[in-house]
Amino acid sequence: MAKLVYGGLASLDLYTADADGKFDWSVPDDEVHAFVNDLERSIGTYLYGRRMYETMSPWETDPSIPGQSPSLRDYAEIWQAADKIVYSRTLERPRTARTRVEREFDPGAVRELKERSDRDLSIGGPELAAPAIRAGLVDEYHLFLNPVVVGGGKPYLPAGTRLDLELADERRFANGVVYLCYRTRQT
Secondary structure (H helix, E strand, C coil), X not given: CCCEEEXXXXXXCCEEEECCCCCHHHXXXXXXXXXXXXXXXXXXXXXXXXXXXXXXXXHHHCCCHHHCCHHHHHHHHHHHHXXXXXXXXXXXXXXXXXXXXXXXXXXXXXXXXXXXXXXXXEEEXXXXXXXXXXXXXXXXXXXXXXXCCCCCEEECCCCCCCCCEEXXXXXXXXXXXXEEEEEECCC
16 A cells, blocks of 8 residues: 655744745755655655645746756656646646646545555645545655744644654755654554
8 A cells, every 4th residue: 555645845833835925945955855856756646736736837847947957857757757636626627747636635535546556645735735634644744844933824734633653764954954754653
């Protein structure tokens, strides 16, 4: 059975975007990006809400990708090779290959997808991750803590949810970013 991984870049106070909706403070450098790429190689399907999909789709549609650094080109190839499911009531059709649109997030359907997939799934963005977390679907949390406190914004984790986790991996990067991988404790 595949794992469902929730990954994200966050401030030290656990926000993925600040109060103005900006996240430019979390752009990974080449060292962090190369590490992310290695984590993402196991992903066969990305699950996104519309806004996160629109943020991520330039990995296929941006004509400047071929001129980017090797780590950025590598990520684009990884992203393009995976399937994408976008949960949106307003998106008419996807703008990238290997992408389908679903109108509603269905925890049962995601559970079935995990059971029949031979590659891991990734859920992107705190708004879509929240119902997956509440449904007990998320197996691993890949958190990249950035050395910045933003004081408010979009939280990485949903309020009111208790999770019992175990630390599975950690790494410190030269730019001050710290990677933490937590697994959901099996009870």
